[in-house]
Amino acid sequence: MDFSSTKSLPDSQTWWSKGCSDIIDGSVSVPVVDLMDPNVKEAIRLACEEWGIFQLKNHGIPLSQLNDVDEEIKRLFSLPTEQKAKALRPPGAKSGYGSANISPFFSKVMWHEGFTIVGSSYDDAGKVFPDLDDHARFCETIEEIQKQLKKLAEKVTCVILELLGVRDEENKWVKSNNHTLRMNLYPSYPDPDEAIGLAQHKDTSIITFLHQTQVYTQTRSQVQTQDQTSGLQFFKEGIGWVPVCSDPDSFVVLVGDILEILSNGRFTSVLHRVTVSRDANRYSYAFFHRPSYETLISPFHSPPRFHAVTLKEYDAIKAKDRPNALASISI
16 A cells, blocks of 8 residues: 655644634633743643643744654655555564554554654664665654654653652653654545554653644645644543644643653653545654663652562553553552
8 A cells, every 4th residue: 555645744833723712612722831931841741631631832842843844744754655664663662664563462453653863863764774874864854853852851850849849850751762653644535434543542751742743635626725724533431532732833741651650640641543534645743752661660759659670570561451551550
């Protein structure tokens, strides 16, 4: 199956200013946190406690850089399938081209392509970009966004540790180099009710940063229009699935399983999924901030609600029974 037919992305800033209200009716929407706000600590506390997810704006990464990343991801997935398959992820491996690792837990086929980078982008990207200039441009762009997101993840994690009263733990949880960048393409599908882009799941991270890329479609009258439906959705108890509007200048921040364990259940890992569009291709990339594999993960406060596990042990638990991993270590 070849998903390589993609179109260039339009100026998304205009759509964001007028299209978001068409997605969310005003009654329920993801909290927005301004990193430059003097009250940012309180805003993050409320978002993590009550939602497990928030939009982060004024994060310091220029919109031009975000646009460059979007274009490189679009260019990557526009390559012929046989070219991308040269970086096919082997069974059990974490980096390379292929479907999400959550796929075996769901009977419904997930309609997406993924390209995962653990550490440097140069090795796997070198397998798919035959032209040296293309390879260099892609890698330089991806390496720079990884560097910026690492700094941003450290900054937000510091705030979270302050909220939990454990600033002395910073070196273990903030300065980790265990990061993963996952790029995604969700191709259009004739009947979105019969397909899912990415099935419901929770992330194995302290926090995850997600950027959704704007898309457009061709109407029957051949007029280009913005796709005003949201791909990412999160589950809110008592409400159901809530769409997350795509702000081109913001990141979505999601609480992961590791933070739920560390906070002793105070901050809840958010259940989320990605839907597909009938007419438009969607793109996104996620940056997962995690501790080292040998780090012992246990609640900061007592009485503990979870058994202590290393990340390596928890990954193994999740590989066997992903939907019930947290429950299996609950006390």
